Every structure is written in C-alpha cells, then in structure tokens.
Amino acid sequence: MPKKKKHSCKEQKSSAGFRGRIWIDGSEGTFLGYGRIVLLERIREYGSITKAAKSMEMSYRHAWELVDSINRQSGKPIVEAVTGGRGGGGTRLTEEGEKAIKLFWKFHADFQDFLKSEEKKL
Amino acid sequence: MPKKKKHSCKEQKSSAGFRGRIWIDGSEGTFLGYGRIVLLERIREYGSITKAAKSMEMSYRHAWELVDSINRQSGKPIVEAVTGGRGGGGTRLTEEGEKAIKLFWKFHADFQDFLKSEEKKL
C-alpha cells in the first residue's frame, strides 16, 4: 500500500488571492467536507478503513470517528462495515455514498468556478 | 463599552445544507477572513485594539497578532497605531484598510449568492 499525498489546505487554494472551503452540513455540524470525501474515496479504493487511514497518514481512530459521524448524520448508511471473516472484514461504500461523493464534487467544481470568476472581477 | 455578539461559525451558515468559508490569501497564508474583517471594523469603531478585542471577547494578544499579520502582508498599512499620548494612544484604519474591507464584503456577498444558487439546484 503506497503512501499517497497527504491532504493539505493548499489543494483548496486557487492561484491568486481568493480562497475558500466548503462543507455540506448535517445535524451535528459538518457532514461532508473535502477531507471526508477523500477518506470515502480511499475507503472505496482499499475496502478498509485501516488502509484508507494509513494512505492519508491519518490515525485509524480519527478516520473511524469521521466515518461514524458521516453515517450517523445520513439517513441511509454511507459506508457499511463487515467485521470478521476472510481478511478480517472490511468496509465498503454504499450506493448512497457514491451519490454523496458525486454531489460534493459537483458543489466543489461549481465553487472553483466561482473563485475563478471572482478573481476575474479584480 | 457594551459587549457585542461574539463571532461564531454560524454566521457563515446558510439555511440549508451548503456551507462555506472564504478568505483572501497573502504571502503568509490568510490575509483577510471573516473574523479579521470584523476585528478591523471594531477597531474602526472604537479606535483601539484593546477595546475592539474586548468587544469580541478575544484576547488582546490574539487581536494584536491578527493586526500584525494583516499589516505585514499588505503593501500599504491597513491599520496605524499611535502609542503614548493622552488616553494612551490608539489605532485607526487607513484608507487602504477601508478598501480592503469593502473588497472582502463584496467577495462575501457574492459567495452568499453562490451558496443560495447551489441550494436552488437541489
């Protein structure tokens, strides 16, 4: 499992001076943000919270808390964990999770466009 | 000096699920954000970092560091401090500071519109 580039705020940064961050809120505050989305994608890729966390240089505990927060705030489960069994189990994304990721990236892309348009106004 | 409402993230929150925060970047990272702008406006109102900080329930130390960061990253000074003298001195906004505040609020208003339009797309 190769280590992937750690998420940093710079990935949110536009070329010029205007910057920002977006989230989708839930009942407990943040429901989905950039970091959580990356985590979900890594879980999809590795099928394991443990491996996903390691690939982001994030502690398992933190990753698990994020996943738990996401699931608690979603009507339908976003990720489903299997414990025990061959390989010890694992975690997979639900169809609802895929839809949530798509929704966030659309929001994110629109926001990048917004930042660009703001900078053009200068 | 009456205590004013402390800034909280909720002031950034839109009615529905889409939320976000914006900043204007400088050479050291954040140059102007929501909290810094409120601080500048309080300084304009009170003519004093001490009073401005108290009105926001922010420590003087923190307020001074923010002001210092703002001035360091701006070509022209944003706030000018006078030390000593009757009343101990004070701090006032420069014309450049006024322009910076206007610029940020415009950016902020555009962003609020953006959030609203995103929510309408749902």
Place this chain on the structure above:
DNA sequence: GGACGTAATATACAACAGGGAATAACGAAA
C-alpha cells in the same frame, strides 16, 4: 479449533493554539 486481519473501543500521551496575566515603553495632558 486455531490463525488471521479487520472493526470497534478505551486509555494514555503529545503538540499546539489560544487565554490570562504581568511588564515595559510611550507620550500628551494636567
């Protein structure tokens, strides 16, 4: 039944941001 690797959970530890308090410097006004 034992091994394996993961989820789930608790506890202790480290790092850091920010708060609070203390102090010196400052300079006009009385």
Place this chain on the structure above:
DNA sequence: TTTCGTTATTCCCTGTTGTATATTACGTCC
C-alpha cells in the same frame, strides 16, 4: 514630573485535538 490608558512583548497555563498504543470482538478459511 506625575498620571493615564494604550501599544507592544513575554511567560506560563490550560483546553482541545489528534496520535499512539493496547485490547477486545468478530467471522471466515485452513
């Protein structure tokens, strides 16, 4: 010269946040 309230600066303390570590639970495969 003394007074005054502010700026500027330092030091210590605390709360929070996340890390590291250890332990238990789990279920399939050998």
